[in-house]
Amino acid sequence: MDQEGTTVGASGFGGGRAAGAAAVKRWPGLLLGARARLRWVHLILGGALLMPYLMLTQVVVGAAAGGVNVFASLPLTLLSYAASLPLIAVTGLVGLVRPLSGTAARVMTGVPGDRLADGPARSWGARWRASAWWTLHLGVGALISGMSLAVPPLGVVLVVMPFSGALRASAWGAGRFSAEAEPYVSPLIGAGVLLALAAVCAGAGALLARLAPVLLGPTAADRLAAAEERAADLAVRNRLARELHDAVGHALSAVTLQAGAARRVLDRDPEFVREALAAIEDTTRRTVGELDAVLGLLRDGDPARADAMPAPTLAGDLDGLLARTRAGGTVLTAEQDPGPAGDWSQLPAIASREAYRIVQEGLSNALRHGTGPITLLLRVHTSDDHRELEITMTNPAAPSPPAPDAAAPRTTGGRGLRGAAERAALLGGRVEAGPHAGSWRLRAVLPLGGGAGPARGGAR
Known part of the structure; x- marks a missing residue:
């Protein structure tokens, strides 16, 4: 009896270990696979589409702040970003936004085509959902674009810092790591930063892929x-x-x-x-x-x-x-x-x-x-x-016809x-x-x- 229980326990432990190994093997594909990269490009495009709105609101915010250079102030840049979102939501009510967004989502996020609407929005409910998607895509895409520009250089600097005396003597390395920990901590932090960026991008892309059928899917009027x-x-x-x-x-x-x-x-x-x-x-x-x-x-x-x-x-x-x-x-x-x-x-x-x-x-x-x-x-x-x-x-x-042929198929x-x-x-x-x-x-x-x-x- 004990031997049988031990065997079953060992089998369960082996099955769990195999499932864990399979999950570990899937993680690189989820973070850096072809679909994850395509979704990242989709988010980058959303950030690029947000730039005209951001430039317009930066002019308005700069003028309201007394002619201050908004690019030199992170709080004013974030305020301009927040002010651009309502403007994006208003333009998202245009009927053609839904088919254009649906085509991009179908091609770049991996959402099945039958779960997305094809034609323009026919009702205000569909327009508001398309506007929510448009705002979410551009808003999250802008954040991902900013992180994609800022985080990789930081991660690379941290990874190569132990091998560059100039970096160790610069403001990046002075006093931040001890001499004993420097060869190990800095590269680990850099690799962790890059891995965190990949995880955030993959998570944001998966979130948009999950929300696409909800916000861009066909309504009852579309199905009718x-x-x-x-x-x-x-x-x-x-x-x-x-x-x-x-x-x-x-x-x-x-x-x-x-x-x-x-x-x-x-x-x-x-x-x-x-x-x-x-x-x-x-x-x-x-x-x-x-x-x-x-x-x-x-x-x-x-x-x-x-x-x-x-x-x-x-x-x-x-x-x-x-x-x-x-x-x-x-x-x-x-x-x-x-x-x-x-x-x-x-x-x-x-x-x-x-x-x-x-x-x-x-x-x-x-x-x-x-x-x-x-x-x-x-x-x-x-x-x-x-x-x-x-x-x-x-x-x-x-x-x-004669009786034998009466049952013959027509x-x-x-x-x-x-x-x-x-x-x-x-x-x-x-x-x-x-x-x-x-x-x-x-x-x-x-x-x-x-x-x-x-x-x-x-x-x-």
Whole structure:
């Protein structure tokens, strides 16, 4: 029992000794490592930034003291330093102080970037915190700068004093150390002074690094603004994804159908083959243009320009879409009723654009999964204070898969119909898709507002 206790005690003693040795090994890095040196430079920069304020207050203090040279008086210099701090605090209220200080702290103090705010201060609370940081950085930096200028020469003199008779005979050494202690005490004091300077600088740098997230970190308003910005960016990117899916998906479906129809009648109906190839050429050309526009926005990293991207509409592109669909041999019956306006160009631009994409997705879905002719109805319903566009598309539904394949995973994912529902929801409308009276029906209703008016390209 005693032997076991002795063993455990020895093990604990050895572990404590190892931890102590590791801590001793860390001290040089904490005092003189790369991060400590970079934080020291950060403090020196703060002292340099304080100099204009100090020079201004020295002029005022010197004039108030009757024209005394402030540089020759330590009390007046300290008074000028104290008088400069309120002036620094006032200038720290400028909104740009926070991002500039945050960038410097992020680079030079080792604070993770996500813990510091990026943009200017949006509230007075954030401004006051940034002002406190600005005052602390410049105030402490000035003290560290002064110590960095005065302490190293003193430490070096004390270290080399035993080896220089001139220093021993000077005011620095006369009567301060006995002859017996002189070879030992003076260098130890000098080394201690230099070590104390390193410790003070490292401690001040660590203190600023700890306070940086508190004084320069994002506020609740900053987090809300960042969340709104991310949400807006995500919404635009989702729109670009829908545009890409609808354009490319419809093009692939149409081109596949047209190519297959042309191959089947290649020998007996050359005229139909020419029409199908012309439709394939037109479809691919248009799709390549849309694909290039979307990829250009994503590549440039500026999805906010998505509203400026040209998009097809009912007014200018519906007839071409129907013609290209028929070119593949699909029987498509379309009935269009723009209402009293008599022209699709009178629709709001965003409604015309989203309606075109919904029709395009409905045709793509019918081409991929349908088995017969397609019937399309576009009609504007008008009342005294309300207008809405109704889109109805029906086609014979594909037969249900056999039982063994019923549990097979879907390969299409249904993203097209979800995208159509999202487009309608953006306008306050709705989309219904599913079996209806023995066929497959896609029905969308898009509100158009009150009175009729011409389309506006800048509508959001």
